[in-house]
Amino acid sequence: MPSTTTSAERLTASDRPGVAQPVPERHVPNRAWPRVLLGAVIVAATLIGAWEWHWRAYGAVPGILDNEGLWAMQRRRIDTGEGSRTVLIGSSRTFFDVQLPVWEKLSGQRPIQLGLIGTSPISVLEDLAEDPKFTGQLLIGVAPDLFFSGYQFKAGMPRYFHRESPSQRVGQYLSMRFVEPYVAFLDGDYALFTVIERQAWPERPGRPTHLHVRKLSVTEADRNNYMWSKVETDPEYAALARKIWAQNFGGPAPTTAEIAAHHAAVDKEIDRAAAAVAKLRARGVAVIFVREPSAGDYLADEDKGFPRATSWEPLLAKTGAPGIHFQDYPEMQHYDIPEWSHLSHASALQYTTDLYRILERDHPLPDGRRW
């Protein structure tokens, strides 16, 4: 059987064994490439323009991308002279519900927002506990299904921060300065594969369908974040968001072994939090836990899976830190929570004012410090 011949059009190193390889051939076909490039640029620009127009018509607005680079920028502030500030950590409720401009008006300083969507804050808490430059005030948002399960949709953020390369930092700056403020389609929901994936594909028998969380908010350059107006004004979109949360509710009754494992998991997360809080309080950091508002079926599911008596109360007891549970305050009972989990923009503005007043009234800080 003969060996197969390879392309005779251009030889490569594979065709010249055991010799010094010559300067490669790289002939450019003799065609009007500048004109072709111009044509390609026109085609690309037209298509990109049409894509942008389509998503703006849908309701998309330009916003800063909430990515690792943006989070790292805020985290870096602690290590570059702002370690005495108030820092907010938690899941998406902390991220959506606390409005930085309102807090700044009330306290005189703008807090650092390190909340992460779909992610337990305990890894970030542990990272801050190990950072001697952080000496300020820490508000820890508690969304029970994330905090007490340790689930991390955005895992590895502290690690990214510590290992971020100069190239990644430059890229973050360039994108925030020159691209993100002007382009509405720059959002994970409008990425090519996501758009294709969300078409009505027939499902495979035996494979449960799972809808992914949709765009729910708009982010600003310092990670001030608030609910996207479409969630508030489009009832179908809000209903879809509720349907997506509801995928995680219910399920078959747990076995005894599963219940024991669940309690062990909750205890483990509480122990992690306690160890980190102890380190922080030892160096004078003021720490407070906040259970942010939720509503409807989401609240019911949280109460069932993580009852207050076996999660929130032991957390406060073991850490020795104070806590604000939204159910304990009459002023926190009337917010608009369109998809059961996050406050509308208007309600978030009010909530921030209410929360800050409760902090100053019920948990004042010594030595003239402010939250």
Next chain:
Amino acid sequence: MVFNTLTFVVFFALVLAIHALPLGWTTRKINLLIASYLFYAAWNPPFILLLWISTIVDWYAAQGLVKAERPAARRAWMLLSVVANLGMLLYFKYGAFLLQNFAALMAALGIPYHPPTVDIVLPVGISFYTFATMSYTLDIYLRRALPARNFLDYALFVTFFPHLVAGPIMRPTELVPQFEIPRRASARQLCFGLGLMTVGLFNKVVLADTFLSGAAEQVFDRGKLPGMLDAWAGTLAFSGQIFCDFAGYSTTAIGAALCLGFAMPDNFRFPYAAIGFSDFWRRWHITLSAWLRDYLYIPLGGNRYGAARTNVALMTTMLLGGLWHGANWTFVVWGGLHGTYLVAERAIRSRFSGVRPGPLALVAIGLLTYALVDVTWVFFRAKDFTTAWHVITGMFGGNGGAKPILSTVFLVSVATIVPSIVGVHWYMRNRTLESVLARAPLPLIAVLWGLLAFAIVIAQGTGSSFIYFQF
């Protein structure tokens, strides 16, 4: 810095602009050298030191080689280069792996040993630039090449940013002569280079990252037992992903070099249309396989000393080639499988030397080659043997009752893209991209180019690293 980021776009635009300035050739080379160091430092500045060590050791080793008269002295200079480069590679790439395996061996012998926990950062591109600098001293040792006339040309050969972190692994005789003559890209070269970069980035950002990596990740990384459809879909997805990612990188690198007026060699030649495994290795990662052939396989005897020694040389080369890819026994098994295939192919060729397969038979052999290559990709992709075994048994129907993993959209993506890649490879197996573009209608090329660029933008890639950066 990776090609598929905004940082690189701005960096490259600046490099092009500065390179086009009416400056002297030496000044322009110095600019390229500084730009290349910045390119590398943008990942992790202190590791520039390793680049310098490799550059300087091999420069002086080559000088020593040329001046030495006695064979023992020449060999000593050559070994200095090899030991320095392989030493760096051994420490940074295989240090933790060697420690773990030593501990496992001690445990197997009943000797208590607790290795220290080490967290060694793998310098990006170390596997590539150490091989490039070693080829400089080795070619001089083998009297195939003369040293570069000046240190600037040599240093630029080592650090030239298009090929610095993931190849193509160039030989000094391919690149140093290009630095000796002033050159500037013509408008045609610049435009064509940008076209190649678009094709490369489309392969990486759209095909590999957007459409194929997800399916591979769900099958290989989620710990679920795959049925036959999922196992094949995940493996085929990875076969497409690894090709599009790596060939995409090489094409982008070749395009970037062309934009600056330099020529880099082909690194892939439509490997999924290979007929047999010798053919596959003449088409896949050409510069690495040629490097291993020239500096390992041939010095081990090549095919000059009979079948037995040839087979030993082949297996040794492929096993070490597998290990080059990463500090994990799965890569060694990947290399070992390819070595086994090559040995078996030699035996079959020898047995059936008078047979001339017809066109259909050649296609069948080609498809069989691709299928067997896919089996090896399982070991390349899997993080451990348990995962590899689960996928292999799934591929051959051994995981009856496994629940479906991939959704319809992933299956459709794989079923559309991977056969298209294989089909394109078969069409192109004896052609070059340039020869096809020389004849295609210009409006069609412009529209396709625009579509590729549009797809890259709306894919919204995250600037993820190329797979071969981890090697």
